[in-house]
Amino acid sequence: MTTLGEAARAVLLTPDPHDKRRAARALARAWRQGRLDHRCDVAMPDQPAWPAAPQLLPPNQMPSRRKGGSERGRIALIHALAHIEFVAIDLAVDLIGRFGGEFPRRFVDDWVAVAADEAMHFALLDRRLRALGSYYGALPAHAGLWEAAQATADDALARLAIVPMVLEARGLDVTPATIDRFRGAGDEVSARILARIYSDEIRHVSAGTVWFGWMCDERGFNVVETWQSLVKSRFRGSLKPPFNDSARHDAGLTQEFYAVIAS
Numbered sequence: 001m002t003t004l005g006e007a008a009r010a011v012l013l014t015p016d017p018h019d020k021r022r023a024a025r026a027l028a029r030a031w032r033q034g035r036l037d038h039r040c041d042v043a044m045p046d047q048p049a050w051p052a053a054p055q056l057l058p059p060n061q062m063p064s065r066r067k068g069g070s071e072r073g074r075i076a077l078i079h080a081l082a083h084i085e086f087v088a089i090d091l092a093v094d095l096i097g098r099f100g101g102e103f104p105r106r107f108v109d110d111w112v113a114v115a116a117d118e119a120m121h122f123a124l125l126d127r128r129l130r131a132l133g134s135y136y137g138a139l140p141a142h143a144g145l146w147e148a149a150q151a152t153a154d155d156a157l158a159r160l161a162i163v164p165m166v167l168e169a170r171g172l173d174v175t176p177a178t179i180d181r182f183r184g185a186g187d188e189v190s191a192r193i194l195a196r197i198y199s200d201e202i203r204h205v206s207a208g209t210v211w212f213g214w215m216c217d218e219r220g221f222n223v224v225e226t227w228q229s230l231v232k233s234r235f236r237g238s239l240k241p242p243f244n245d246s247a248r249h250d251a252g253l254t255q256e257f258y259a260v261i262a263s
Helices: 004-012 017-032 071-102 105-131 147-151 156-184 188-219 223-234 245-250
Strands: none
Touching (some): 004 017, 017 105, 071 105, 071 147, 071 188, 156 223, 156 245
């Protein structure tokens, strides 16, 4: 029987975006159908395989984007979001393959569902780009999204603290305004796609918060203090308001976590 780790590694080493999307969804189906052994004893790659396009640039070299009023600006914003969702597939799969053996099966249940969601999100955004006359890879993209995975490759607790509970939580803060921006431009199709992604991301942040708390309990750590310590030591940026306190609360990420250490 193929192991969970082998299946995760195969997804990570798939460079074509559409093949990677299909592979992530196939991994989720295989897990749900009981066709993967719950073993994660295969080394995950330090860097996933990615396509030649989009060109990846450092954050300070990314071209500035307009707010999304013009069609050109909306295409650039959708492209940036598609890249985030593409990398999010690898982030979820790497979490499973690298750390899945440290958790009960319910953890894998949650995160294969997240990986399948991210694959679906990428497909929706890529399809929207094509409807607007563009495609994923047509514009440069942010090169720094994988850095959080590299910085937390040694510790499941650090990975959960940073990726779902900081990076994905930031999406909860900014997405409602982006939805309003698309609606203001008359692009209801894109707005509905982002609304679907926003709803799913609340569940993703919740999964991170739940399993972070589970592992803290296993190790005998204080949940809030441990999260704050890991954010200070492992996250290169800073936590910047405004925060979507309501959505964060729905995900279990209450103000006691972030209010004290926010800049």
